[in-house]
Amino acid sequence: MLIIGIAGGTGSGKTTVVNQIIKQLPTDEVCVISQDSYYNETDNLPYEERAKINFDHPRAIDFDLIIRHLKALRAGNNINQPVYSFVTHNRTKDTIKTHPRKVIIVEGILIFNNKELRDLFDIKIFVHAETDERLIRRLKRDITERGRDIDEVLSRYQTTLKPMHQQFIEPTKNFADLIIPNDRFNTVAIDIVRTVINERL
Numbered sequence: 001m002l003i004i005g006i007a008g009g010t011g012s013g014k015t016t017v018v019n020q021i022i023k024q025l026p027t028d029e030v031c032v033i034s035q036d037s038y039y040n041e042t043d044n045l046p047y048e049e050r051a052k053i054n055f056d057h058p059r060a061i062d063f064d065l066i067i068r069h070l071k072a073l074r075a076g077n078n079i080n081q082p083v084y085s086f087v088t089h090n091r092t093k094d095t096i097k098t099h100p101r102k103v104i105i106v107e108g109i110l111i112f113n114n115k116e117l118r119d120l121f122d123i124k125i126f127v128h129a130e131t132d133e134r135l136i137r138r139l140k141r142d143i144t145e146r147g148r149d150i151d152e153v154l155s156r157y158q159t160t161l162k163p164m165h166q167q168f169i170e171p172t173k174n175f176a177d178l179i180i181p182n183d184r185f186n187t188v189a190i191d192i193v194r195t196v197i198n199e200r201l
């Protein structure tokens, strides 16, 4: 089994890179775990309170559950991966049954911030894009796909995204085995990662 961690700031292109990597791989050989699915459950809070949560701070993430799930997959067991809604800022009642595969990819902004989780990765990849590029992508994506408006994205950017990125995400680039520059689509880097994976399959 090969466990690959893919970190990087919001909008750097982690999800896009993962989709490109797995596109030509057999579906029964690879599974993906997204850190976004593991935001803390906040059923006890009304929507207005949930919307105020700092989602870019490590304490917003249920690391115990991701680690437990990753260890379960590594031991050959299925897991029920939570499903998160960016619209309600909460986990849904659904889960996705995820089966152990030869290659497990975990992606998320803060996955290298937790030592126990970080130590589970055989390969650590950091996706890098410039700050302005990430903000532009985030604005477009959150407005079209996550039900936000321009004021919400910009105010979250100023109050939490930028400072949390500098404090908790950017420094974890130092843990990476490989940094993928992703201001433009980087097909060479994707091919290299695919080659490494194919050698293991």
Ligand SMILES: Nc1ncnc2c1ncn2[C@@H]1O[C@H](COP(=O)(O)OP(=O)(O)O)[C@@H](O)[C@H]1O
Residues within 6 Å of the ligand: 008, 009, 010, 011, 012, 013, 014, 015, 016, 017, 137, 138, 141, 182, 183, 184, 185, 186
């Ligand atoms: N190299 C790229 N060039 C241009 N747009 C990109 C690139 N990579 C990703 N995007 C776009 O940027 C947005 C954010 O990408 P996404 O993969 O969701 O980032 P992340 O998962 O890191 O937050 C998406 O709309 C995606 O289509």
Ligand SMILES: O=c1ccn([C@@H]2O[C@H](COP(=O)(O)O)[C@@H](O)[C@H]2O)c(=O)[nH]1
Residues within 6 Å of the ligand: 009, 010, 011, 014, 015, 036, 039, 055, 056, 085, 086, 088, 089, 090, 108, 109, 161
């Ligand atoms: O309810 C939520 C939870 C998280 N976010 C933001 O999501 C990004 C992380 O996801 P990416 O796919 O890596 O962009 C993080 O910056 C949080 O601020 C949210 O907006 N709402």
